[in-house]
Amino acid sequence: MPIVYICRHCGQKIGKLDQQMVDASMLGLDQLSAEDMREMIHYQDNGDMEIKSICESCEESLGSHPQYHELDHFIQ
Template identity: 40%
Template sequence: MSVHYYCRHCQANLGTLSSWQADEQQLGFNQLSDEERKDMINYDSQGHLHVKVICEACETTLKDYPDYHANESFIH
């Protein structure tokens, strides 16, 4: 199983943990609510995890324009 992290807004690939053998507690996913888990984590057909996070550039934009938090994505 690989874990792929990408930005939920700009879709930038932020990193991949290849052949990762860890459970959700080791990855910190156990601290997420069920709703957060549904929103942030997806499994593909090969069992790899795809995790939506926010990159530094988009985080800066969100700090400058807090109204953008209401949108799933502010980059079109």
């Protein structure tokens, strides 16, 4: 089951893990609350696990413009 990391703000693919078996604790997923898991982790029809994260570019933008934290999507 591939695990694909996608930026929650711009939709850019950040990375992909192509491992058959992955322990959730190795990825830190066991540290998420149930609500965070529902928001961040999605399973695609092809079996991929998609994890919403943040790319470096969007992280820089949020650092430079803290008011963007109020928005769900700040990149149009």
